[in-house]
Amino acid sequence: MMNLITLVWSYLKAKPLNTFLNVLLLGLGIAVITVLLVFNQQFQEKIKDNVRGIDLVVGAKGSPLQLILCSIFHVDFPTGNIKLNEAEQLAKNRLVKSVIPLALGDSYQGYRIVGTNRAYTDLYEADLQEGKWWEKDMEVVAGANVAAFARVKVGDKLVSQHGLGAEGHAHEDQQMICTGVLRKTNSVIDNLLFTNVGTVWAVHEEHEEDEHEHDEQPVQNPSPIVPTVNAGDSVKEITSLLVEFRNPMAAIQLPRYINAQTNMQAASPAFETARLFSILGVGADVLMGFAYVLIFISALSIFLALYNSLKERQYDLAIMRSMGASRSRLFITMLAEGIAMTLMGSVLGLAMGHGVLVLFTWWVKEGSQTGFSAYVFYTSELWILAGSLLLGIVCSLVPAIQAYRTDIHKVLAG
Amino acid sequence: MVEIKSVEYAYPGAKAIRFADFKLAGGEHCLLLGESGSGKTTLLHLLGGLLRSQQGAIRIHDTDITQLSESALDHFRGKHLGFVFQRNHLLQALSVRQNLLMAPFLAELPQSEERVNEVLDRLGLLNRKSARVRELSQGQAQRVAIARAVINKPDVIFADEPTSALDDKNCERVSDLLLSVASEQRATLVVATHDQRLKAKITRQMVLPA
Incomplete structure (x- = not known):
C-alpha cells in the first residue's frame, strides 16, 4: 500500500546519510535538553523533599549555604557548634513551634552519624525495615543505603570515625550497636545513621573531657531539647537546630533576631537552595545554550536538505500533480517530510537522554544513592515532542510553499 | 470523447497560438505532429489540464475541463487521464511497484496488488516489480511509465514524445505496447511527437503549423 507515511519514508530512505545526520544532530541537542530537564526536575524535587518541614536552620556563625548543605543535605561540614543552653533559649521563643537538634561529627564508612531525636526521622x-528504633545512647539505626552499601545489619557493632572521610581516626573503644534498619525513602536520610545526641557526646567526651564522665546524677530538670541532660547546661554543645515557625511572622522576625542578638546564625533553606540553584544554573544555562545551538544547526540543515532537494524533486512533484495530486497534497507531503525528521530526532533525543541517565544511575554510586531515577517521564518531554513538531513545520514551510507553487507545465515541458 | 473548440493560448508577452478545432471518438488514436515550437506540448498540456488560462472549450469525457476548479481538475486528471512523458519521469525514491501504486494513491482510487501484477505482466515487467527505478534500462523505464499511465484505466492517455529518447528496437516495442494497451482498455490515445517512426502506426494525424 502506498500512503503518505510510506511515501515520506521512501524519500528519507533515498538519502540515508543526509537523513541520519539531520536526525542525529537534532537528537543530540534534544538529548542534552532531556538530561538537563530530568536532572533539574529530580534535583529540585529531591531538594524540596529534603527541606520539608524545616523553615530555618540555626547553627554557628559562618556561611549560611554551608550550614544548609551540612544540616539538611549532609554534604558539607558543620560551621561549628552552638551552646545547648542558647539553643534552649531559642526553642522557648514564642515564634518557634518546634525544634529538632542535630549533633554531627562522626561517620561510619563515610556515612554520617546524626545525633538527633525521632522528630527528625518522622x-x-x-x-523501620527491620529491628527497632534506637532508645539508649550508643544505639543506632541505619538508613536504607547505609544498610545496603556499607552492609550494616541489625545487631552489628559499629566503630565510628571522626569526620566524614574514611581516614578519620577511629573511636575504637566506643562501639555502637545497630538496632534497626530503615525502609528506603529516596531522601537524604537513606544515607545516614541515627542515634541520640548523647551518643555523639559520649564518643567525643571520651577524649576531651575524661574527668567529667563519672558525675552521673539523675536528671531533675530535663532540657527541652535533649531530655537526658539538665536544662541550662552551659558545657554541652550541638551542631545545629532545625526550626519550624509558629506563624508567617516568624519568617521575618526570627532570622533577624537570631543573627543580630545571638552568637548563632539563622539560614533559610528556601533562600539558600534558591541561591544554590542560581549558582548551578549558570553551568546548566551554558549546556542549554549549547543544546539550542545544536538544535538550530540541525533545523538549518533540515531546511537546506529539503530546500536543495526541491530542484531535483520538481519533476517528481510535477509528475505527482499529473497523477491527480492537488497542490495542497504536495504541500502536506513536504511538511510531513520535515516533521518526520524532527520527530525522529526528538524521539531519538529523548531516548538518548534517558539512556544517559540510565547509565548514570547504573555506574555512578551517587546516582543510585540519591534515589535518582532515569525512568521518570515529565510532561515537559511532551512539550519537546510538540516543539519538534513545530520545528519540523518551520523547517519545511518554505520548501512546502515552493512545492505548492510548482508550475507543472513549465517543469514538464522544459 | 476529446473535443476542442476555438482554443487559444498566449504565453506572457507572446502572440496567441490558435489551435484548430477537432474531435476524437472514444478509443480513437491520434498523432499531433509539428516542428518543435509549434505548440504540440502546449496543446497536449492544455488537453491534459496541466496548463490553464486559455480561451475556448476543452471537453473530455463530457466534461468541459476549462470550467473545473483547480482541485476538481486535479481530481479529474487522476481519475480519467494518463500521461507518458519523453523522459521517463518515474519517482526515483520508489520501487517500480510503488511507482505504479502512486497512481491510484494520488487519484484516491483503491490500490490493488493484482492490478499492478496484471499491468506489469502485460508490459513484460513482472520480474522487475520490486526493482529500484535507477536499476532499469531506458526502455524498461518507459514501459513502467506506460504501466503507470494505464493502471487507473484512464479514458484518455496523453503521450508527449514517448519514443524520441529510444532506439529503434525499443521504439518499436514501446509504441506497440502503448497502442495495444490503449486499445485493450478502449482508451483514447493522443501522442504529440516529431518522431517519424510513429507515423506509420497511427493513421489519424494532425499537423500543427509552425
Whole structure:
C-alpha cells in the first residue's frame, strides 16, 4: 500500500546519510535538553523533599549555604557548634513551634552519624525495615543505603570515625550497636545513621573531657531539647537546630533576631537552595545554550536538505500533480517530510537522554544513592515532542510553499 | 470523447497560438505532429489540464475541463487521464511497484496488488516489480511509465514524445505496447511527437503549423 507515511519514508530512505545526520544532530541537542530537564526536575524535587518541614536552620556563625548543605543535605561540614543552653533559649521563643537538634561529627564508612531525636526521622516519614528504633545512647539505626552499601545489619557493632572521610581516626573503644534498619525513602536520610545526641557526646567526651564522665546524677530538670541532660547546661554543645515557625511572622522576625542578638546564625533553606540553584544554573544555562545551538544547526540543515532537494524533486512533484495530486497534497507531503525528521530526532533525543541517565544511575554510586531515577517521564518531554513538531513545520514551510507553487507545465515541458 | 473548440493560448508577452478545432471518438488514436515550437506540448498540456488560462472549450469525457476548479481538475486528471512523458519521469525514491501504486494513491482510487501484477505482466515487467527505478534500462523505464499511465484505466492517455529518447528496437516495442494497451482498455490515445517512426502506426494525424 502506498500512503503518505510510506511515501515520506521512501524519500528519507533515498538519502540515508543526509537523513541520519539531520536526525542525529537534532537528537543530540534534544538529548542534552532531556538530561538537563530530568536532572533539574529530580534535583529540585529531591531538594524540596529534603527541606520539608524545616523553615530555618540555626547553627554557628559562618556561611549560611554551608550550614544548609551540612544540616539538611549532609554534604558539607558543620560551621561549628552552638551552646545547648542558647539553643534552649531559642526553642522557648514564642515564634518557634518546634525544634529538632542535630549533633554531627562522626561517620561510619563515610556515612554520617546524626545525633538527633525521632522528630527528625518522622519529618521524612521514615519507617523501620527491620529491628527497632534506637532508645539508649550508643544505639543506632541505619538508613536504607547505609544498610545496603556499607552492609550494616541489625545487631552489628559499629566503630565510628571522626569526620566524614574514611581516614578519620577511629573511636575504637566506643562501639555502637545497630538496632534497626530503615525502609528506603529516596531522601537524604537513606544515607545516614541515627542515634541520640548523647551518643555523639559520649564518643567525643571520651577524649576531651575524661574527668567529667563519672558525675552521673539523675536528671531533675530535663532540657527541652535533649531530655537526658539538665536544662541550662552551659558545657554541652550541638551542631545545629532545625526550626519550624509558629506563624508567617516568624519568617521575618526570627532570622533577624537570631543573627543580630545571638552568637548563632539563622539560614533559610528556601533562600539558600534558591541561591544554590542560581549558582548551578549558570553551568546548566551554558549546556542549554549549547543544546539550542545544536538544535538550530540541525533545523538549518533540515531546511537546506529539503530546500536543495526541491530542484531535483520538481519533476517528481510535477509528475505527482499529473497523477491527480492537488497542490495542497504536495504541500502536506513536504511538511510531513520535515516533521518526520524532527520527530525522529526528538524521539531519538529523548531516548538518548534517558539512556544517559540510565547509565548514570547504573555506574555512578551517587546516582543510585540519591534515589535518582532515569525512568521518570515529565510532561515537559511532551512539550519537546510538540516543539519538534513545530520545528519540523518551520523547517519545511518554505520548501512546502515552493512545492505548492510548482508550475507543472513549465517543469514538464522544459 | 476529446473535443476542442476555438482554443487559444498566449504565453506572457507572446502572440496567441490558435489551435484548430477537432474531435476524437472514444478509443480513437491520434498523432499531433509539428516542428518543435509549434505548440504540440502546449496543446497536449492544455488537453491534459496541466496548463490553464486559455480561451475556448476543452471537453473530455463530457466534461468541459476549462470550467473545473483547480482541485476538481486535479481530481479529474487522476481519475480519467494518463500521461507518458519523453523522459521517463518515474519517482526515483520508489520501487517500480510503488511507482505504479502512486497512481491510484494520488487519484484516491483503491490500490490493488493484482492490478499492478496484471499491468506489469502485460508490459513484460513482472520480474522487475520490486526493482529500484535507477536499476532499469531506458526502455524498461518507459514501459513502467506506460504501466503507470494505464493502471487507473484512464479514458484518455496523453503521450508527449514517448519514443524520441529510444532506439529503434525499443521504439518499436514501446509504441506497440502503448497502442495495444490503449486499445485493450478502449482508451483514447493522443501522442504529440516529431518522431517519424510513429507515423506509420497511427493513421489519424494532425499537423500543427509552425
